[in-house]
Amino acid sequence: MSAVEDVVTEAPAVEAVPKRAMTLGTGTSLVVLAALLIAPVFVKNFIIFQMTMLLIYGLAVLALNILTGGSGQFSLGQSAFYAVGAYTTAVLMEHFNVNYALTLPIAGVVCFAFGFLFGQPALRLSGVYLALATFALATAMPQLLKLNFLEHWTGGVQGLVVTKPDAPFGLPMSQDMWLYYFTLVVTIAIYIFAVNLLRSRSGRAFMAIRDNEIAASAMGVDVALYKTLAFGVSAAITGIAGSLGAIAVQFVAPDSYTITLAISLFLGMVVGGVGWLPGSIVGAAFIIFVPNIAEGISKGLSGAVFGVLLFLVIYLVPHGARQVAILGQQLAGKLRKN
Amino acid sequence: MHFGRTLRAAALVTATAAIALTSGAALAQKKYDTGASDTEIKIGNIMPYSGPASAYGIIGKTEEAYFRMINDKGGINGRKINFVTYDDGYSPPKAVEQVRKLVESDEVLVVFNPLGTPSNTAIQKYLNAKKIPQLFVATGATKWNDPKNFPWTMGWQPSYQSEAQIYAKWLMKEKPDAKVAILYQNDDFGKDYLKGTKDGLGAKASSMIIMEESYEVSEPSIDGHIVKIKAANPDVLLIYTTPKFAAQTIKKTAELSWKPLQILTNVSISVGSVMKPAGFENAQGVLSAAYAKDSTDPQWANDPGMKKWNEFVDKYMPGADKSDTSMVYGYGAASTLAKVLEMCGDDLTRANIMKQAASLKDFAPDTLLPGVKINTSATDFAPISQLQMQRFKGEKWELFGEIISGDVASE
Numbered sequence: 001m002s003a004v005e006d007v008v009t010e011a012p013a014v015e016a017v018p019k020r021a022m023t024l025g026t027g028t029s030l031v032v033l034a035a036l037l038i039a040p041v042f043v044k045n046f047i048i049f050q051m052t053m054l055l056i057y058g059l060a061v062l063a064l065n066i067l068t069g070g071s072g073q074f075s076l077g078q079s080a081f082y083a084v085g086a087y088t089t090a091v092l093m094e095h096f097n098v099n100y101a102l103t104l105p106i107a108g109v110v111c112f113a114f115g116f117l118f119g120q121p122a123l124r125l126s127g128v129y130l131a132l133a134t135f136a137l138a139t140a141m142p143q144l145l146k147l148n149f150l151e152h153w154t155g156g157v158q159g160l161v162v163t164k165p166d167a168p169f170g171l172p173m174s175q176d177m178w179l180y181y182f183t184l185v186v187t188i189a190i191y192i193f194a195v196n197l198l199r200s201r202s203g204r205a206f207m208a209i210r211d212n213e214i215a216a217s218a219m220g221v222d223v224a225l226y227k228t229l230a231f232g233v234s235a236a237i238t239g240i241a242g243s244l245g246a247i248a249v250q251f252v253a254p255d256s257y258t259i260t261l262a263i264s265l266f267l268g269m270v271v272g273g274v275g276w277l278p279g280s281i282v283g284a285a286f287i288i289f290v291p292n293i294a295e296g297i298s299k300g301l302s303g304a305v306f307g308v309l310l311f312l313v314i315y316l317v318p319h320g321a322r323q324v325a326i327l328g329q330q331l332a333g334k335l336r337k338n
Numbered sequence: 339m340h341f342g343r344t345l346r347a348a349a350l351v352t353a354t355a356a357i358a359l360t361s362g363a364a365l366a367q368k369k370y371d372t373g374a375s376d377t378e379i380k381i382g383n384i385m386p387y388s389g390p391a392s393a394y395g396i397i398g399k400t401e402e403a404y405f406r407m408i409n410d411k412g413g414i415n416g417r418k419i420n421f422v423t424y425d426d427g428y429s430p431p432k433a434v435e436q437v438r439k440l441v442e443s444d445e446v447l448v449v450f451n452p453l454g455t456p457s458n459t460a461i462q463k464y465l466n467a468k469k470i471p472q473l474f475v476a477t478g479a480t481k482w483n484d485p486k487n488f489p490w491t492m493g494w495q496p497s498y499q500s501e502a503q504i505y506a507k508w509l510m511k512e513k514p515d516a517k518v519a520i521l522y523q524n525d526d527f528g529k530d531y532l533k534g535t536k537d538g539l540g541a542k543a544s545s546m547i548i549m550e551e552s553y554e555v556s557e558p559s560i561d562g563h564i565v566k567i568k569a570a571n572p573d574v575l576l577i578y579t580t581p582k583f584a585a586q587t588i589k590k591t592a593e594l595s596w597k598p599l600q601i602l603t604n605v606s607i608s609v610g611s612v613m614k615p616a617g618f619e620n621a622q623g624v625l626s627a628a629y630a631k632d633s634t635d636p637q638w639a640n641d642p643g644m645k646k647w648n649e650f651v652d653k654y655m656p657g658a659d660k661s662d663t664s665m666v667y668g669y670g671a672a673s674t675l676a677k678v679l680e681m682c683g684d685d686l687t688r689a690n691i692m693k694q695a696a697s698l699k700d701f702a703p704d705t706l707l708p709g710v711k712i713n714t715s716a717t718d719f720a721p722i723s724q725l726q727m728q729r730f731k732g733e734k735w736e737l738f739g740e741i742i743s744g745d746v747a748s749e
Contacts, residue, residue, distance in 0.1 A: 049438055251431075295425050
């Protein structure tokens with residue numbers, strides 16, 4: 001009995017990541033940014049669409065990373081926030097003719113409130129219990145969207161078709177390319193916000209709670225406030241990702257936001273490296289492209305192949321993309337010395 | 339080194355093919371859109387091979403096997419079918435990604451038999467904007483028969499509404515004084531049936547239907563609803579439910595020793611997963627309708643069409659479970675596409691494919707009931723709209739009566 005308790009209480013939920021290690025250096029950031037800016041010019045629309053989805057899932061993984069990597073709380077319910085964001089945008093665009101760009105902040109605010117409120121009861125839970133509570137939220141969401149009194153707005157099981165925006169000011173680019181750059185701008189803005197948040201007073205409070213809750217409260221951190229705040233911020237960013245997702249996919253339906261999405265996002269975070277923000281994009285790439293690769297290897301056993309690939313990643317690089325990045329850095333350092 | 343040579347060879351072949359293609363088109367009256375050539379027709383498809391609806395994945399595998407058989411026989415008008423099928427996991431965002439991959443990366447000529455109402459809704463606007471056929475979609479929703487607004491989308495199986503109309507027509511003829519109660523699932527599936535019934539009964543709907551009772555798919559049991567319906571004392575019970583609830587309903591009415599005339603949707607007619615769990619003795623006399631032959635029914639043992647189907651399964655899908663209705667479905671859908679491509683001749687443009695698909699006349703795939711024929715026109719994008727009534731007797735369904743047709747246009 002005591003052994004079990006020991007495991008539950010002593011094992012740190014999330015490994016402590018120093019805040020410097022959470023981001024990329026300026027040089028690397030600029031290279032990545034340049035690549036993201038230039039790439040769409042050379043590829044087909046379909047690839048641009050995939051890159052857009054990559055950024056969108058990247059944002060959603062980033063949001064989870066702030067929650068788990070930053071404040072040490074688990075969530076398997078991110079798909080619920082994603083769905084709320086997506087539906088907010090779809091309903092506003094299709095029923096109220098609101099401009100797509102304006103729906104993003106609205107979705108963010110709605111999801112922030114939703115996440116903040118959900119964070120209140122979640123305060124009493126920690127570790128696996130919190131994961132279970134959020135799991136319930138993710139399972140309930142698709143059914144809630146089908147509710148009768150909401151059907152007038154949500155379209156019930158039929159979902160809602162969203163109109164894709166054209167490039168403004170008569171810019172000579174396809175809808176896909178415009179949406180990609182639009183998403184890229186939003187993503188960069190949120191990334192910068194996230195980096196600064198974690199470097200700020202609030203970010204230090206998050207990390208103090210993550211590392212040791214009792215010590216944090218002894219130092220005067222309002223644990224309840226910062227825990228719910230982390231939930232709210234994470235939900236808001238996930239909601240904005242959901243909004244962008246609805247515009248890119250042009251369709252929202254309850255079947256799009258099942259528990260599978262929540263688990264994929266969680267997976268993306270682990271593969272990208274918990275607490276390493278740039279890893280979010282790597283994690284997103286994993287959850288978008290690896291299932292396709294698995295399917296290419298075997299159609300009937302795509303799930304099993306995906307499992308094997310995932311297992312390999314976890315086994316070889318348990319800290320995800322962060323570990324690879326660190327190894328790469330060390331290697332580069334050695335080469336420079338020689 | 340080796341890689342470089344292969345690459346160069348590939349480039350050469352592509353260039354030759356491109357030249358051959360353009361010059362060929364100029365010589366003969368051959369017309370091609372992206373995805374078709376003198377040697378190949380590229381067909382795209384998405385299926386839920388994984389996820390909640392993965393049981394349907396067998397449809398895609400059957401279609402793949404069917405086209406392999408066609409290719410072994412020399413293809414269609416000398417062209418081989420290249421069937422590219424991807425997994426969408428029954429998730430609309432994934433469906434959009436995979437269909438865009440099919441169209442923009444694989445460059446398929448048509449997207450054929452994509453499965454699921456949500457997935458098809460998600461890709462419909464995109465495919466219609468790109469003018470790419472979304473042919474013979476695998477869903478029973480009524481909205482696919484809408485040639486005016488979506489001229490590039492066409493259904494295949496009978497829609498839920500047309501099936502419901504057939505029940506209504508039958509009732510009007512056989513039991514015009516019936517007091518009807520309707521039990522339906524509270525979603526698009528159940529509501530389509532409800533609407534079809536009301537439309538079919540027309541002016542008599544308000545007097546004949548004495549009760550409409552809905553349930554949520556998440557309810558564990560619908561016994562309470564049955565008791566409530568019995569209290570209203572109807573003599574006809576229309577069961578518009580998915581398999582699990584259909585079995586519960588038949589069982590519960592028997593437990594209440596209540597014997598109304600029961601009519602079941604085509605979705606829930608499986609002997610193995612509905613009638614048997616409900617109890618064969620409870621299910622005697624239950625009515626439904628069908629459009630395809632049941633592979634387990636001994637009455638088709640000597641049917642030439644089903645013999646062909648059996649040979650196909652034995653040769654191209656050895657070891658597959660023959661009682662799976664999805665294999666009958668996939669065979670029927672794939673043979674309809676093969677027929678359309680044959681009719682297209684050397685004019686393999688997307689516009690011509692839609693034109694030919696909309697001019698099917700009395701086409702009867704091997705797996706459809708005798709007398710059920712596929713008919714389409716420029717204003718009728720619902721290929722199968724005929725069904726035959728059947729009654730459960732002993733341990734199987736017995737067909738009876740005429741083939742009834744119930745065309746429904748989407749508004």
